[in-house]
Amino acid sequence: MKRLFKQAILFSLTTGLMMNTSYAATSYPAQLLFGDTHLHTNLSGDARGYGVKLSPEDAYKVARGETITSSTGISVTLHQPLDFLVIADHAEGYGMMQKLFNRDPELISDPQLAKWAEMLNQDKRSAFTAVRQMIVAQGNGQLPKAITDNPEAFGKLWQDYITITEKYNEPGKFTAMYGYEWTGMYKGNNLHRVVVFRDGATIVRKTLPVDSNKTAHDPRQLWQALAEYEKSTGGQVLAIPHNSNLSGGMMFVPEEVNTIATATERVKWEPMVEITQIKGDSETHPYLSPDDQYADFETWDVGNLALTQATTIGSLRGSYVRSALKMGLTLQQAQGINPFKVGFVGASDSHTGIPVTTEANFMGKHSMMEPSPTRMQRPVSRSMDLKLVNKGTTMAASGLTAVWAHANNRESIFDALERREAYATTGPRIAVRMFIGQDFPDDLFAQQDWVAKSYQLGKPMGSTITNLSSAPKLALFAQQDPNDGALAKIQIIKGWVDAQGQTQEVVIDAVSSPTKEGSATLQAIWQDPNWQANQASFYYARVLQVPTQRWTTFDAKRFNVAVPDGAPTTIVERAYGSPIWYEAN
16 A cells, blocks of 8 residues: 555656646647666676576566566566667677577687687576676777677567567567667776667668677667658657777767767767766766865776776766866857767666666676675676776666657657757656746745746757846755655766866755755756856756665675775765757858
């Protein structure tokens, strides 16, 4: 009864943001939907290599609320079903790992693949090593052609995935969106993109996932392939970069988008960026934002993705989203277009086939890191020479994508992502609204139709506003997930370029809970006291919960073990609203 009561509260909170206006009468997106835009199943080579047995069908079942059994025998039910899901298995060697496990004659005729097949069938340690070697080979463009050039084999698996996805897609109740991961790397530096389709089965069947090995691990060649897909099919598609924190500074490189053509391409194809997930948070780094007390959050800064290079101070600027937003302002000044005008999504990037992002039942990065008495003591990843290690306790139980949509279907969700009216959370289902305008009344939130008026008088998150005559106002609203912690504050992060051409940032507490226990709802009209008409800037909202127990604490209680020294036991969960940009002539 208690759980049903909480779910009823959540329903009233999220739908209540419509403020008694019927859906049929609204022209603005009134439905708040939560989903995972990046999940892996046994079709991904690394996931299968680490032991995941769950298929796309299993993933859809658990996402829709069914109870399933994990690859290690744990019964799993989401505390609340998802509204939508993108299964984004790796394009490279799509579904081929199972053939390697089975010692497929075509594959093991290659000596390197034969060696890996034997390692996969020995024990967990050998399998872990084999997968790490494959990841490094992928990053260096050295995977055998039998894996990377087998369109007949993985083409059938792609068609099977489409059939299963269509089976579980139920518009209005649950949306199964098509996607895959383009796993581009350069010397182990992460350049990965999740590709998401707006289209249904008829159109998606006309294409195959784009293998990064055939596009020189160059995102610009991926964009060309996406353009060809749209031209030949009439479909629509976008790409979402992720784990910029593990890119060795290569995710946001001004030199790659220093022409109008390349900048235009990036802003078209990549309107969103994945800012938080299992492998750490990519908002900012303490070195980059020393005055931000919340900057050191779920930080992964040991090395790049493949752990072939240690992280350096020089690589940080191109690895974090906030610094990219600031770079975008300078590029806008130089060439008239901002290639890093990105909104935010959160996702799990779970390789277990299970999109669990809550601390209490966190299922880990991959099957070898599913709940057990020893997982906090084991590394989640390590370099081949064992010198660089990401400890198991650094895994983050994150995250989710929230979209403001007109309906729960592929078209509406995709459109919300494309216009950036979406945001990220680290797991909790926090409701967030942000609008910018000049004419919001002081009593806006006291009015029943405040959402409709906010759309009439201003613009929502993800928008651009230009040529204002006076300082803009931000209408800020956040509501807690009733199944999670209360809200501590809404912060505004502002970035701008000063008169000397240097980028600046500031973090402002726009509204805080009056008590240390937190509040269910926070709202405010905030006006920038330092606004200048000729100064381009961006603003985004960061909503912070009060501290709650982290998954490490839940594990310690569950298995009666100690949390390793130095590992965090609490967490300040958060939501990242997509930015709003102000541009001046």
